[in-house]
Amino acid sequence: MIRFDDVHKAFGANQVLRGLTLEVPKGESMVIIGGSGTGKSVALKCVLGLVQPDRGLIEVDGRDATEGDRDAFLARFGMLFQGGALFDSLPVWQNVAFRLLRGELKRPKAEAREIAVEKLRRVGLSPDVADRFPAELSGGMQKRVGLARAIAADPEIIFFDEPTTGLDPIMAGVINDLIREIVVEMGATAMTITHDMTSVRAIADRVAMLHGGKIRWTGPVAQMDNSGDPYLDQFIHGRAEGPIAAVR
Amino acid sequence: MIRLLGGIGAQVLAMLAVIGRVTLYALLTLRHLVTPPFYAREFGSALLQIGWLSLPVVGLTAFFTGGALALQIYAGGSRFDAEAVVPQIVAIGMVRELGPVLVGLMIAARVTSSIAAEIATMKVTEQIDALVTLSTHPMKYLTVPRVLAAFVTVPLLVGIGDIIGIFGGYTVAVRSLGFNASTYLQNTVDFLEPLDLISSLVKGAAFGVIAALMGCYSGMNSGRGAQGVGRATKSSVEAASVLILAANFLLTGVFFSI
Secondary structure: OEEEEEEEEEEOOEEEEEEEEEEEOOOOEEEEEOOOOOOHHHHHHHHHOOOOOOEEEEEEOOEEOOOOOHHHHHOOEEEEOOOOOOOOOOOHHHHHOHHHOOHHHOOOHHHHHHHHHHHHHHOOOOHHHOOOOHHHOOHHHHHHHHHHHHHOOOOOEEEEEOOOOOOOHHHHHHHHHHHHHHHHHHOOEEEEEOOOHHHHHHHOOEEEEEEOOEEEEEEEHHHHHHOOOHHHHHHHHOOOOOOOOOOO | OHHHHHHHHHHHHHHHHHHHHHHHHHHHHHHHHOOOOOOHHHHHHHHHHHHHHHHHHHHHHHHHHHHHHHHHHHHHHHHHOOHHHHHHHHHHHHHHHHHHHHHHHHHHHHHHHHHHHHHHHHHHOOHHHHHHHOOOOHHHHHHHHHHHHHHHHHHHHHHHHHHHHHHHHHHHHHHHOOOOHHHHHHHHHHHOOHHHHHHHHHHHHHHHHHHHHHHHHHHHOOOOHHHHHHHHHHHHHHHHHHHHHHHHHHHHHHHHHO
16 A cells, blocks of 8 residues: 655745645555646655655555665556656667666566567567667557556556556557556556546546645545536536636 | 845855765765676676777877877977977877877767766656666666776777877878988887876876766756756766866876876
């Protein structure tokens, strides 16, 4: 389980998180929604130690996320970045098998390649993609390679940062289905950040809405449409009028 | 007036803060250098990029500078009947000063800019964050191999640049100024001392470390977007060039006193 307890984070005068409190139960797929700049990505990065919270506690399975062996902690995670964040200088298979080619999870090169090709197949990419470089791939293919890299070491927890941003609706649907399948198949705990309501309905077990640096509403995805919360209603229906200011 | 002084004070404090951060970054690099893991593949790639692929630009710079130096010394020397000192002055000028400084500045232009732009782009596109999530320390994976490769290869480049520069002077002197080929070479060899070569190589190692370190530091601390990458690249080359010239002055002073 991932637990945020009163987490605060500011960048200069910009107070992004103002007491984020949230629990993500083990094996569940939690989707965090909210407007741009509300701190969704910052929340994920705080768990991984990429951003240090100013105040508050983040626990993973009851242990403080900032303490203990960093490598062992990070080995439990996989992350799909918004833009893919693939390493330009490495061919696709080495991107996917990055963790398997170095460090504690290091395997023989042939075995690492075999696993990478298998993970690429799992996300719907043929083995001939393995030797291409990221710059030679389309946006949708890069996202799938990023997804393959996120699951390459069979992580217990997977983070997806805007997995469908910039993709056409069909490719977005493909990615949503893949994420749902993989999360169910691996039994992993998932946290996804998105503005895409189609993604939310496809991926989520539970939904949390972040607004003003705090969780405004959280509950099962089935209750999202009948929450009675005006902020959530405005967001999921994409209305310009409502309590959330359209111009920020 | 107070506002002016305040502005100057703020600039000085900002500059001191940058010096402090660069110093801490250098110490951190040193710490990561002596602790495992070590990424041999990245080190090999950096050797190729910094060393081997810099040879053409270093060679051409040294050759033309050596040739021009021979002409200038001949022209200057002829004013007091000292044309014969061309081999000696070309040799000492290239080995003690121009070889290391020009190679250092060429490396700052070619390598520092390339490292800064590459790492800054990696930062902007979240590749640095991706490295961390894949349990790989960016300092170990990106900075240590590049700094170490520069430490190893730039002295070699300086040595090669010295030889090519002397050859440039030799070519001009023999072909255009009427010097005897074997006498020219003999004078060059006789005049140079081991300390000249040592100072050249030591300067090369120092300049290499400065060039790679500033590229990595600027890249890792770049701002957002294309503008951030551009600024990081520009500031890395500026800082590396100035630091190389300052280090040259200090090292020349040290070797001068030996």
